[in-house]
């Protein structure tokens with residue numbers, strides 16, 4: 468019988484999701500890869516409970532995660548209904564709608580019908596009455612944005628979600644969504660985007676500034692660029708490295724160029740008494756608009772490594788300048 472560590476929040480800092488009252492831990496756990504039906508349940512349970520014991524109270528999934536689709540939500544649901552049941556009020560569960568779930572016109576996208584069906588299916592798999600954050604996982608260009616916004620607003624009004632997020636919306640789409648949600652009074656509090664040292668498009672497109680001005684927080688997904696930004700690849704990157712589509716630009720000058728950058732960044736991290744992973748996460752969290760970074764891991768040792776990032780979030784101007792030169 469699991470009982471959560473009493474001192475679980477001892478080292479947890481809280482960060483606001485934009486201007487809202489929703490707070491998140493600096494480092495959150497995502498269950499996209501390797502939290503599926505074919506993965507060893509006992510090992511994954513251990514990681515999830517280790518995270519909660521360390522004050523990571525935010526778990527991120529999506530309807531579409533896992534094989535078959537829905538498997539990651541089901542896995543988390545099993546734990547929410549058992550070990551974590553007494554702690555549901557302490558936990559932030561976020562899930563998403565928008566990518567393919569089943570054949571037919573309403574198995575994908577964010578039409579009113581797709582959303583109305585999907586939230587119920589997610590709640591069933593997660594074995595919970597509500598999710599804390601419900602995201603539109605992608606911009607659906609086949610559905611008018613005002614329809615998606617109205618449908619998500621209804622999800623909040625029905626009590627099935629407390630807050631709304633958007634994910635993979637570009638700057639212009641975000642501005643329009645903010646306006647429409649505001650008109651309805653819907654609590655749009657987060658934008659979840661691919662953001663890491665090697666992929667700074669949210670900075671260059673102006674999205675980060677839009678979020679700051681709109682009082683919406685950012686959640687950075689893939690903050691270690693699928694693990695590249697760790698000490699694992701300092702001697703080379705395998706050809707079959709599973710880079711996310713949003714990070715493909717990372718290899719534009721070849722893998723050896725990336726390895727050189729990793730070694731240079733690692734040297735700065737070393738001087739800061741951090742591992743490369745810790746520095747990569749701290750570098751994102753130095754900006755308050757980043758409410759949390761969502762890491763993916765199957766290892767308690769990596770969890771511990773990453774959690775230490777928040778112990779040292781400050782960077783000197785000289786460090787930032789040296790990092791900028793490497794990343795250029």
Ligand SMILES: NC(=O)c1ccc[n+]([C@@H]2O[C@H](COP(=O)([O-])OP(=O)(O)OC[C@H]3O[C@@H](n4cnc5c(N)ncnc54)[C@H](OP(=O)(O)O)[C@@H]3O)[C@@H](O)[C@H]2O)c1
Pocket residue numbers: 496497498499500527528604634635659660687688689690691692693694695697698699711744761762763764765766768769770772773
């Ligand atoms: N909204 C979206 O469209 C979207 C898209 C992608 C992802 N996401 C969310 O973001 C989450 C994280 O994405 P991600 O898995 O790409 O994140 P990530 O944390 O950048 O990469 C995960 C990889 O890094 C490795 N890793 C983690 N910590 C490490 C450490 N300290 N040292 C060495 N290796 C380490 C993991 O391997 P080990 O298992 O061995 O630790 C895993 O292979 C997902 O689970 C999902 O919730 C959202």
